[in-house]
Amino acid sequence: MVVLSKPTTEQYSCIRKTATFPTPIVPVVDLSRPEDAKNLIVKACEDFGFFKVINHGVPMEAISKLESEAAEFFSLSLNQKEKAGTPNPFGYGNKKIGRNGDVGWVEYLLLTNNHDYNFMRLTSVFGPKADQFRNVMRDYMGAVRNMACVILELMAEGLKIEQKNVLSNMMMDKESDSIFRLNHYPPYPENFSLDNNGEDVIGFGEHTDPQIISLMRSNNTSGLQICLRDRSWVSVPPDHNSFFVNVGDSLQVLTNGRFRSVRHRVLANGFKSRLSMIYFCGPPLTERIAPLPSLLLNGNEESLYKEFTWLEYKSSAYNTRLADNRLRRFERITAM
Ligand SMILES: C=C1C[C@]23C[C@@]1(O)CC[C@H]2[C@@]12CC[C@H](O)[C@@](C)(C(=O)O1)[C@H]2[C@@H]3C(=O)O
Numbered sequence: 001m002v003v004l005s006k007p008t009t010e011q012y013s014c015i016r017k018t019a020t021f022p023t024p025i026v027p028v029v030d031l032s033r034p035e036d037a038k039n040l041i042v043k044a045c046e047d048f049g050f051f052k053v054i055n056h057g058v059p060m061e062a063i064s065k066l067e068s069e070a071a072e073f074f075s076l077s078l079n080q081k082e083k084a085g086t087p088n089p090f091g092y093g094n095k096k097i098g099r100n101g102d103v104g105w106v107e108y109l110l111l112t113n114n115h116d117y118n119f120m121r122l123t124s125v126f127g128p129k130a131d132q133f134r135n136v137m138r139d140y141m142g143a144v145r146n147m148a149c150v151i152l153e154l155m156a157e158g159l160k161i162e163q164k165n166v167l168s169n170m171m172m173d174k175e176s177d178s179i180f181r182l183n184h185y186p187p188y189p190e191n192f193s194l195d196n197n198g199e200d201v202i203g204f205g206e207h208t209d210p211q212i213i214s215l216m217r218s219n220n221t222s223g224l225q226i227c228l229r230d231r232s233w234v235s236v237p238p239d240h241n242s243f244f245v246n247v248g249d250s251l252q253v254l255t256n257g258r259f260r261s262v263r264h265r266v267l268a269n270g271f272k273s274r275l276s277m278i279y280f281c282g283p284p285l286t287e288r289i290a291p292l293p294s295l296l297l298n299g300n301e302e303s304l305y306k307e308f309t310w311l312e313y314k315s316s317a318y319n320t321r322l323a324d325n326r327l328r329r330f331e332r333i334t335a336m
């Protein structure tokens with residue numbers, strides 16, 4: 001068994017404990033039933049910007065191999081993990097998230113969809129064994145990318161868009177700016193007060209993801225919460241056999257606000273370590289992000305957003321704090 005290492009510094013942030021409810025309301029989409037799935041996806045993206053996927057087609061073998069590689073990585077000494085480089089933007093990070101002062105009870109590895117680049121970084125950590133890590137990662141990312149393609153095509157069908165690959169093409173493009181993240185939320189060290197003054201320790205602070213969609217799976221440790229339209233927070237029961245899909249800011253714009261990017265966060269569990277893996281589906285940097293014409297009521301509806309490319313949005317997003325509303329500065333002020 002691999003023992004996951006404990007954090008070494010005492011840097012973390014907290015929030016007052018809030019009443020949250022386990023949510024039986026997370027919509028479940030069964031990819032083996034495409035006819036039902038396309039409508040369920042649209043409804044879930046409108047209501048929550050979030051859903052769970054079962055019968056996803058990602059082989060269990062690819063999942064468990066990556067999970068063991070990830071656990072092995074996080075069990076290494078801090079010194080060893082830091083050889084992956086600082087996350088600028090790709091590499092190993094510990095507690096600091098982004099470059100604008102956010103912190104969380106988390107350590108992570110941020111990787112690109114360029115396997116050779118990842119390999120180079122991982123060779124500094126693993127030596128010749130990096131090859132195995134790269135192959136396992138390539139299999140996992142390939143399978144998750146295919147699942148994302150299926151989901152985005154069903155979504156387009158559900159939205160009655162004629163060209164069903166209009167969304168999937170953006171992330172299947174060889175220039176796609178998709179990224180991959182492994183997050184590890186360690187248990188608290190023994191000397192840590194579990195009562196913690198009645199506050200919850202933040203694992204990963206509240207935010208929306210900037211990309212089109214993100215596909216997340218984790219081990220069976222709780223912590224993930226989503227924010228509903230009425231602004232209440234609900235806990236999402238973990239399910240290591242399923243994937244969870246988030247609507248990102250770019251999809252909110254592509255649908256002219258019909259879908260909402262979901263605000264989510266992770267609270268540290270404290271007792272059990274949580275390991276999550278997230279694939280963020282991004283378009284090519286030059287892609288224009290604007291409402292799809294067929295969703296603008298055949299040209300009779302105005303875009304709620306100013307024109308921008310993914311590069312412009314991403315550059316602006318990476319200068320914000322996690323909890324900021326990153327889309328605000330791209331909203332159009334429309335005359336009443
Ligand atoms: C504080 C930040 C971390 C983040 C870049 C940002 O400035 C704002 C967006 C954050 C986020 C959230 C989703 C993904 O985890 C992520 C990799 C992304 O693309 O946007 C992170 C960024 C990060 O951790 O660098």
Ligand SMILES: O=C(O)CCC(=O)C(=O)O
Pocket residue numbers: 181183204209216218224264265266276277278
């Ligand atoms: O680790 C998780 O479960 C979610 C983390 C997350 O939202 C992110 O990395 O963007």
Ligand SMILES: [Fe+2]
Pocket residue numbers: 207208209214264
């Ligand atoms: Fe996220």
